[in-house]
Amino acid sequence: MDYLPVAWRLKAELALVVGGGEVAMRKARLLIRAGAVLRVVAPEIDGEFAALVRENGGSLLEERYRETHLDGVALAIGATDDQSVNQALHDDAKVARVPVNIVDNPALCTFIFPAIIDRSPLLISISSGGASPVLARWLRAKIESTLPARLGELATLMGDFRKKLAGRLPSIGARRLFWEGVLDSPIAEQALAGRVDQARAGLQKAIDDADAETLSRGEVFLVGAGPGDPDLLTFRALRLLQKADVVLYDRLVSPGVLELARRDAEMVYVGKARADHALPQDNINDLLVHYAQQGKKVCRLKGGDPFIFGRGGEEIDSIAEAGIDFQVVPGVTAAAGCAAYAGIPLTHRDHAQSVRFVTGHRKDGSVSLPWDTLVTPGETLVFYMGLVSLPEISKNLVAQGMRSDMPAALISRGTTTEQEVIVGTIGSLPADIAEREIHAPTLIIVGDVVGVYPRYSWFQTDQ
Ligand code: SAH
Numbered sequence: 001m002d003y004l005p006v007a008w009r010l011k012a013e014l015a016l017v018v019g020g021g022e023v024a025m026r027k028a029r030l031l032i033r034a035g036a037v038l039r040v041v042a043p044e045i046d047g048e049f050a051a052l053v054r055e056n057g058g059s060l061l062e063e064r065y066r067e068t069h070l071d072g073v074a075l076a077i078g079a080t081d082d083q084s085v086n087q088a089l090h091d092d093a094k095v096a097r098v099p100v101n102i103v104d105n106p107a108l109c110t111f112i113f114p115a116i117i118d119r120s121p122l123l124i125s126i127s128s129g130g131a132s133p134v135l136a137r138w139l140r141a142k143i144e145s146t147l148p149a150r151l152g153e154l155a156t157l158m159g160d161f162r163k164k165l166a167g168r169l170p171s172i173g174a175r176r177l178f179w180e181g182v183l184d185s186p187i188a189e190q191a192l193a194g195r196v197d198q199a200r201a202g203l204q205k206a207i208d209d210a211d212a213e214t215l216s217r218g219e220v221f222l223v224g225a226g227p228g229d230p231d232l233l234t235f236r237a238l239r240l241l242q243k244a245d246v247v248l249y250d251r252l253v254s255p256g257v258l259e260l261a262r263r264d265a266e267m268v269y270v271g272k273a274r275a276d277h278a279l280p281q282d283n284i285n286d287l288l289v290h291y292a293q294q295g296k297k298v299c300r301l302k303g304g305d306p307f308i309f310g311r312g313g314e315e316i317d318s319i320a321e322a323g324i325d326f327q328v329v330p331g332v333t334a335a336a337g338c339a340a341y342a343g344i345p346l347t348h349r350d351h352a353q354s355v356r357f358v359t360g361h362r363k364d365g366s367v368s369l370p371w372d373t374l375v376t377p378g379e380t381l382v383f384y385m386g387l388v389s390l391p392e393i394s395k396n397l398v399a400q401g402m403r404s405d406m407p408a409a410l411i412s413r414g415t416t417t418e419q420e421v422i423v424g425t426i427g428s429l430p431a432d433i434a435e436r437e438i439h440a441p442t443l444i445i446v447g448d449v450v451g452v453y454p455r456y457s458w459f460q461t462d463q
Helices: 022-033 047-055 083-096 133-146 151-160 162-168 172-183 186-192 196-209 235-243 281-293 312-321 334-342 390-399 429-434 448-452
Strands: 014-018 037-041 059-061 075-078 100-102 115-119 122-126 219-224 246-249 266-269 297-302 325-329 354-359 379-384 407-412 420-425 442-446
Touching: 014 022, 014 083, 022 037, 022 047, 022 075, 037 047, 047 059, 075 083, 083 100, 115 133, 115 151, 122 133, 122 151, 151 162, 151 186, 151 196, 162 172, 162 196, 172 186, 172 196, 186 196, 219 235, 219 281, 219 312, 235 297, 235 325, 246 281, 281 297, 281 312, 312 325, 334 379, 334 407, 334 442, 390 429, 390 442, 407 429, 407 448, 420 429, 442 448
Parallel strands: 014 037, 014 075, 037 059, 075 100, 219 297, 219 325, 246 266, 246 297, 354 379
Antiparallel strands: 115 122, 379 442, 407 420, 407 442
16 A cells, blocks of 8 residues: 555645646645635636635735745645746655645655545545556546435434434444444435435434344354355355454455455454364354354355355354354355356256266365266266365276266366366376476366367466
């Protein structure tokens, strides 16, 4: 982060604007909107600009800029086409430790102006750090078009009732949940529709009826985080993730997904690598119960889908046993995600009528699978956690009568920008990958559907 965005209170503060033309006036208008009092300095000041400053109680100094113009100001703006004046203003301001902005000259700025969406008291500012003001403005237009016009009224209404609610609900967590509920309720709709009196009455009643106990009840969300690409999260997963006070996550949950949690949420890593169990399962179950019993909203994020080789069942067992409310949110399982991004259809009318998800790793570390049932014509096999057992998988499938030239693919870090797809046959795959560096996690797909690769491939990575 090259800049820290802050919201700066300028009411009645003195702001120096050096420059008397169009550009200076644009900045002056913005400062006036924020309530600043202007001191404008320039040998010549445009008539319209001068009138604007006068109307708003500012002072006009029709003279060349001098260092003393900085006396008592909260900030300074340079908007002249005389670069020596801009430079002098910057240098003086630095010495005086006055924040300074020289228009269109990021190198001479100690602060910059973001693009603004103004729904006062609600403000959204967008900055590209000077890299591309056009991009920031383009984004502003996009965001602007999705926001209700009366957001400001809603913000004011919520502000008016903040104190009252604090008296009623002492816990910050309960208050946050209360407000989230309000935002999803007709009260917010009414305010946004301009029926402020109705919204006000509704809010008053909601506060009178607010029940601290219900709002402070802990809950667990068992959420599928998908195989890696954050775009594959469901809307509900995103909503609950943003609601959570505590997030317990696995090794498989991608950083892009974790980024979407609330900034103030407690993030707890409970990941497991194969043979290196960071936290034994019992401890994870206990932790979930422990946090929920403190009245927290707990999001248990699991790679892929929580109920597919995810021990989601075991976690739900202890939560249910402790009488804690929970929800389960499905996720895109690795088989679906990897297959889609690699362009391998798991079923296909010409090649496969069924698909089977198999784990290549058992609790005790061995692979013991019903090999004889795995070789079925027209069925795609997907092995999770199969990398280490690949030679064994290959040997057993062929021993049970699978053609050794049956197409097979290994997909590493599927759906991420590091995705790699290695295609061979069930006979050749162990040797094909033996010499290569393979990055976890990996998925193995076996079946005639792999034969369509790379005809259906669409997802490009740097590889
Ligand atoms: N619940 C998860 C699976 C957990 S088991 C799901 O539904 O996807 C962990 C195994 O999933 C890994 O060993 C690997 O085989 C597979 N896996 C998960 N994410 C993957 C990814 N992005 N690419 C390849 N395989 C993945």
